[in-house]
Amino acid sequence: MTEKDTEQKILDAAQDIFVRKGLDGTRMHEIAEQAGINKALLHYYFRTKEKLFLKVFSLAFPKILPRTMEIFDSDMPFLEKMEHFIDRYISLIGSNQALPLFVISELAKNPDKIVGIMKEAHRNMEFDLIERIKQDVAEEIRQGRIIDIDHRQLFVNVLSLCVFPFIGRPVITYMGFDNDRKEYEKFLKTRKKQVYEFVVRSITP
Amino acid sequence: MTEKDTEQKILDAAQDIFVRKGLDGTRMHEIAEQAGINKALLHYYFRTKEKLFLKVFSLAFPKILPRTMEIFDSDMPFLEKMEHFIDRYISLIGSNQALPLFVISELAKNPDKIVGIMKEAHRNMEFDLIERIKQDVAEEIRQGRIIDIDHRQLFVNVLSLCVFPFIGRPVITYMGFDNDRKEYEKFLKTRKKQVYEFVVRSITP
DNA sequence: GTCTATAATGTGATAGAC
DNA sequence: GTCTATCACATTATAGAC
Numbered sequence: 001m002t003e004k005d006t007e008q009k010i011l012d013a014a015q016d017i018f019v020r021k022g023l024d025g026t027r028m029h030e031i032a033e034q035a036g037i038n039k040a041l042l043h044y045y046f047r048t049k050e051k052l053f054l055k056v057f058s059l060a061f062p063k064i065l066p067r068t069m070e071i072f073d074s075d076m077p078f079l080e081k082m083e084h085f086i087d088r089y090i091s092l093i094g095s096n097q098a099l100p101l102f103v104i105s106e107l108a109k110n111p112d113k114i115v116g117i118m119k120e121a122h123r124n125m126e127f128d129l130i131e132r133i134k135q136d137v138a139e140e141i142r143q144g145r146i147i148d149i150d151h152r153q154l155f156v157n158v159l160s161l162c163v164f165p166f167i168g169r170p171v172i173t174y175m176g177f178d179n180d181r182k183e184y185e186k187f188l189k190t191r192k193k194q195v196y197e198f199v200v201r202s203i204t205p
Numbered sequence: 206m207t208e209k210d211t212e213q214k215i216l217d218a219a220q221d222i223f224v225r226k227g228l229d230g231t232r233m234h235e236i237a238e239q240a241g242i243n244k245a246l247l248h249y250y251f252r253t254k255e256k257l258f259l260k261v262f263s264l265a266f267p268k269i270l271p272r273t274m275e276i277f278d279s280d281m282p283f284l285e286k287m288e289h290f291i292d293r294y295i296s297l298i299g300s301n302q303a304l305p306l307f308v309i310s311e312l313a314k315n316p317d318k319i320v321g322i323m324k325e326a327h328r329n330m331e332f333d334l335i336e337r338i339k340q341d342v343a344e345e346i347r348q349g350r351i352i353d354i355d356h357r358q359l360f361v362n363v364l365s366l367c368v369f370p371f372i373g374r375p376v377i378t379y380m381g382f383d384n385d386r387k388e389y390e391k392f393l394k395t396r397k398k399q400v401y402e403f404v405v406r407s408i409t410p
Numbered sequence: 411g412t413c414t415a416t417a418a419t420g421t422g423a424t425a426g427a428c
Numbered sequence: 429g430t431c432t433a434t435c436a437c438a439t440t441a442t443a444g445a446c
Contacts (some may be wrong), residue, residue, distance in 0.1 A: 008429090024227060040425095043429060045429095048423080049421095065376070098313070101309065105227075105310040107376060120378045153396075153399045156377060157400075159373065160365040161362055161365050161366065164364065165371075167372065169313075170309065178335075198362055202404075232439070232440095233439075243415095245441085245443095
């Protein structure tokens with residue numbers, strides 16, 4: 001067993017448990033058990049629970065949204081960017097369904113602890129996302145290809161339509177699907193197409 | 206100090222802390238302190254932390270979504286219902302900004318503990334929400350007033366557009382607002398109008 | 411109903427052998 | 429690097445006086 005292997009096994013177990021149970025709900029011995037090692041070894045590698053958590057968070061956060069946003073940094077036509085973004089974003093969320101809620105709720109509970117990670121993630125973006133979207137939207141409006149709309153409202157609308165069906169799943173299934181999970185799975189499968197069409201209908205003249 | 210007063214003080218403190226810190230992040234002594242009473246008294250009134258939590262959850266959950274949904278159980282024109290729903294829903298969320306994330310994340314972490322409360326809330330609804338929306342949408346489509354759209358997709362879209370800007374706030378402010386909170390406050394103030402117009406543009410022929 | 415004191419257990423973290 | 433044993437403290441919950 002090399003050092004790299006053990007560290008990776010810890011991080012895998014830690015991510016799985018932190019994401020499901022949150023910082024406060026996670027026990028160090030549970031991570032150790034799932035990683036197949038001793039509890040003391042966690043501290044040998046990561047010193048404290050908080051440091052381990054921050055490491056996990058910093059690795060987990062960039063897995064979805066930042067990676068998807070790169071799509072806007074290309075010269076595709078705007079609506080094509082939108083289509084690619086929705087497709088890729090929903091795919092990534094679908095493969096990591098618990099991640100968005102984890103990121104949001106831990107960030108809400110511990111903004112101070114995590115602010116450093118967010119700042120770094122923001123610095124690491126190789127272009128100014130919101131400025132680029134602003135320019136794109138302005139140009140589309142000027143060309144008459146989309147209606148006059150605030151670029152940030154559009155941005156938040158698209159995010160909301162993509163991610164909330166996954167985050168709000170437990171409530172939605174009760175309120176709108178009689179807690180029928182199979183039915184909700186089918187529903188989620190059609191989201192990419194539905195979201196894209198919903199957005200396009202709303203912004204094309 | 207009457208019994209009612211003490212119980213209410215406990216519930217007020219418990220809701221405030223549980224909503225901000227979650228079940229796992231909350232300490233009983235913190236609730237006692239904030240309620241201005243002794244720790245043992247919490248157990249006298251609610252026996253265990255879990256029972257207190259479930260009481261708080263069952264009181265908090267109906268405060269927003271179920272209360273707003275009643276709007277669909279009226280004979281207003283459909284688009285007017287929609288406008289009222291968006292207006293009222295966003296108002297309630299704005300007055301209880303941490304509640305939706307609390308409900309969703311606790312439900313995700315402890316579905317088994319809370320399932321009873323959800324079932325009861327569902328039973329207590331005095332009409333079949335999703336069936337009513339289905340009928341309304343079908344009739345609107347038949348009359349040619351809105352385009353052909355799946356009623357549940359529309360339902361989830363509206364929910365998403367209303368609630369996600371509040372839930373996802375910490376992430377959105379970083380990704381799209383350079384962490385400028387004042388700017389985001391202004392943004393939220395315009396949501397009612399923006400969401401309604403976005404939805405209407407998308408569903409009217 | 412309300413308090414103080416304390417029990418019973420859980421949890422993060424470290425010491426020290428190998 | 430990895431383990432066992434253990435410390436130091438926090439936390440839920442209860443006992444019992446008032």
